[in-house]
Amino acid sequence: MSRVVVFDRFGGPEVLQVVEEEAPEPSPGDVRVRIEATAVNPIDAMMRAGTSPAPVPLPGARLGVEATGIVEAVGDGVGGVSVSDAVIVTAIPDAHLRGSYADRITIAATSVIPRPAGLTVPEAAAVWVAFSTAFGALVEVAGMRPGDRVVISGASGSVGRAAIQLANRIGAVPIAVTRRSARRAELRAAGAAEVVATDHDDLVGAVREITRGAGADMALDLVRGPGQRDLIRALRPSGTLVAAGFLDNRPTPVVGDPTVRVANYRGFDFLSDADVVARMETSLNAGVRAGTFRPALDTVVPLERIAEAHERFESGENGGRKIVVAAG
Helix, strand or coil, rough: CEEEEECCCCCCCCCCEEEEECCCCCCCCEEEEEEEEEEHHHHHHHHHHCCCCCCCCCCEEEEEEEEEEEEECCCCCCCCCCCCCCCEECCCCCCHCCCCCCCEEEEEHHEEEECCCCCCCHHHHHHHHHHHHHHHHHHHHHCCCCCEEEEEECCCHHHHHHHHHHHHHEEECEEEEEEEEHHHHHHHHEEEEEEEECCCCCCHHHHHCCCCCCCCEEEEECCCCCHHHHHHHHHEEEEECCCCCCCCCCCCCCCCCCCCEEECCHHHHHHCCCHHHHHHHHHHHHHHHHHHCCCCCCCCCCHHHHHHHHHHHCCCCCCCEEEEECCC
């Protein structure tokens, strides 16, 4: 049997329940992974609340888009993955059907990669979504290069922190944006070259000052909403903004600035491309070996206390650090 977190109605953390199901058997091309740990992401809370960009069918919906674990069975036709391999799950596009809040899941063999040596199980559970989003948006879409000045909104969150680490590794200049001045020291310690706190600073004016009037080369918008307008205004002509988050559910204004490129990043569009995933994997492994890529962790909660994990996430007590859920 396998424990699985499900919900039959939308609502707060209290709608989550742990049930037991038969352990799934892998279909041809799939592997079964015994989950050691998963992590709570903003999309999980949105799916549970009924506010996610994609509809979630009820009842019996599941959650969880990233995980690490051990392969314990392989389906017909699977090559390159073996029983007992320690892996990271790279993509669960149908999380409402086979989400990672469970003891075991089946997933396409092409959706797992070897777990990087040097990561603990909690770190491995929490690294992929943040790192792959930052890499996909900044490298694959925006083409980040050494010397680029990169404004990162929502910088205190897991993707924002990963973007700071990635920018530093490439040689770009990460400019972190946060709503709270109290986060300045923390973000500088995380690697931000400059920090703009919007409870005190004018974002556009501060970025113009930092860049000596030129404007930033690119912006990673992890929030959306009305604040995107200022991010665009803070860019230089021919700059690029990549929107990759949904933390603000207010409408995002359409800014008709023909001098700025605006792109939307959808992770699953890139995670289905084996060449892109291979580049992400290579970069992640190199960063882990060098000690420059590490997720910021908050706490580890057992699967049976999943509602508590979501309560802590929604309260903001984790301060943007990843909450890890331990299975088994």
